Structure formats: structure tokens, C-alpha cells
Amino acid sequence: MTPPNDPESGGSQTLERGLAVLVELSRHPGGLNTSQVAAATGLHRSVAHRLLVSLHRTGFAARDDEGRYAVGPAVPGLLGDTGPSLRTVAEPVLHRLARRLDATASLVEAIGTAAVTTVVAEPPTDGPLFWYRKGSRDPLDHGSGGLATLASGPPRASEPDRVQAIREAGYVITHSEVNVGAHGVAAPLPGWPVRAAINVVTSDPDLAERAIPHVREAAAVIGTPNDHH
Known part of the structure; x- marks a missing residue:
């Protein structure tokens, strides 16, 4: 007793x-x-x-x-000294990407059933700007940020057919899927505790095409948690 x-x-x-x-x-x-x-x-x-x-x-x-x-x-x-968080690692990379492309760059995470923007880096000028705010919620099943976020995790039966192609290519580009006139380029960030992606959104379709290698390079710089211990 x-x-x-x-x-x-x-x-x-x-x-x-x-x-x-x-x-x-x-x-x-x-x-x-x-x-x-x-x-x-x-x-x-x-x-x-x-x-x-x-x-x-x-x-x-x-x-x-x-x-x-x-x-x-x-x-x-809550885990203490386990290395920097994804948001900490991604933020300076996103700011460099936004300056290089003169376009809005963001970190998108799967929270619940939405693709939620958790870090935003704005470009230094008022070029082909497309505003994206921290806390913005978009669908996971369409739009560059949501699709790349799905592609960062293992395959699932319910995912859209094109997610596997995005997983293999390492990026996705979309046009006016979530917002009319918005062109998005995103790259999955596999290996983190949360499904996530980096996303660049612009009103200039040519800039979106030119952004592809830069977005992929930024994703490689962010890497996985093991790269930052």
C-alpha cells in the first residue's frame, strides 16, 4: 500500500x-x-x-x-540539445533565396490537413511580388507548397498521383492552382520530423521557371537534421 x-x-x-x-x-x-x-x-x-x-x-x-x-x-x-530546428535552419537559407530571386520564399509544413506557412522571407524590392503571410493555410493536395510537402514523406495510398513524380524529381512547379496569377516552385525537405518543403511564389511565370535550380539548391543546403549536429 x-x-x-x-x-x-x-x-x-x-x-x-x-x-x-x-x-x-x-x-x-x-x-x-x-x-x-x-x-x-x-x-x-x-x-x-x-x-x-x-x-x-x-x-x-x-x-x-x-x-x-x-x-x-x-x-x-522539448528535446533540448538535439540540433537546430527546421525553422532555425531554413530561415537564413530562405532569406538568401528571396534576395537571389527577388521573390517571396517560405517554409511550408504539414500541420493537420493543411500546408501551413511557418517562415516567410520577402524579397528586397517591389519586383514581381506575391505576398505570402506566416500562418497562411493552403491545401496539401494542390499548389506547389502542399504538393512538395506531401512529397517529403513516404508514399501514401491517398496522395495525388503526381506526388510520386515530385518525390523523384525533387521539385514541383505550378501555375494558378491555389491563387490566380500565382506561380509556385517548391522542393520537398525529407528527413525532418514534420513533412515540409520550401516554396517560392511569384507573379512572374518566367521567374518561376528560372527559380527551379535555386530552389533545389536551397533544399539541399537545408538538408536533414543529421547535417546540422
Whole structure:
């Protein structure tokens, strides 16, 4: 019997269950659906669902369009000295890219079912500018940023047919798919804890074509977490 004044008594069962769910997600980089999480943790499915919703809402879990959950973008920040985050690595690269191309460059991450812009670098002049704000949310299944973000992860049955071609080519170029008059070039960033891509958006279609090798080079500079330890 645990003594009443034992520091191990009490505690939060909900917190312990949530941490157990997070541990299971960390063991399965390809993601788990709610039933799989429930089976792995021994929790009732309804309990697992509520915990996953909370983890997703707070960024500790990411959910794809097939209902699978994986470790979310908020987790790496808790891990201490594990190397710089993707956003930290990408920001100076994006600013150099924006200056070189005179176009808006951004980091896009898959958060939930959206492609969310998390870092933005604006060009130094008012050339063929297309404004993109931090926090902008676009579809994952069309538009350069969303498609390249999907291509940064392993193949999935529900992904659009062209994602595999993007994965193999290392880039995608789109025209007016999300916003009329916007031309986007994006490159996947595989190997990071979150699916992500770098994206350049411009109103000049010729500039978009010229940007392809520069965007691919920037993605190579960002590399993977192992390149920054």
C-alpha cells in the first residue's frame, strides 16, 4: 500500500495516458490511426481519440488526410540539445533565396490537413511580388507548397498521383492552382520530423521557371537534421 505522504501518490492519469500515446507515435514514424493507438496503449478507443485530438490541437501530434497521427512539430522543441530546428535552419537559407530571386520564399509544413506557412522571407524590392503571410493555410493536395510537402514523406495510398513524380524529381512547379496569377516552385525537405518543403511564389511565370535550380539548391543546403549536429 502506498503511504499517504508518498510523493508518487496522486498524479494525473490523463497526463500519463497522453504521454503513453505520444511515446507510441514516436515509435511509428509512418503514423497510427486511432484504433492502432488504442490497441498499442491499451486505452479505450474513445479515450485514445480524445487524447489524439488534444495532442493534435496543441501541435504535439500531426494528422494526415487518412486519419493517421504522427509526432507533431511541437515535440522537437522539448528535446533540448538535439540540433537546430527546421525553422532555425531554413530561415537564413530562405532569406538568401528571396534576395537571389527577388521573390517571396517560405517554409511550408504539414500541420493537420493543411500546408501551413511557418517562415516567410520577402524579397528586397517591389519586383514581381506575391505576398505570402506566416500562418497562411493552403491545401496539401494542390499548389506547389502542399504538393512538395506531401512529397517529403513516404508514399501514401491517398496522395495525388503526381506526388510520386515530385518525390523523384525533387521539385514541383505550378501555375494558378491555389491563387490566380500565382506561380509556385517548391522542393520537398525529407528527413525532418514534420513533412515540409520550401516554396517560392511569384507573379512572374518566367521567374518561376528560372527559380527551379535555386530552389533545389536551397533544399539541399537545408538538408536533414543529421547535417546540422
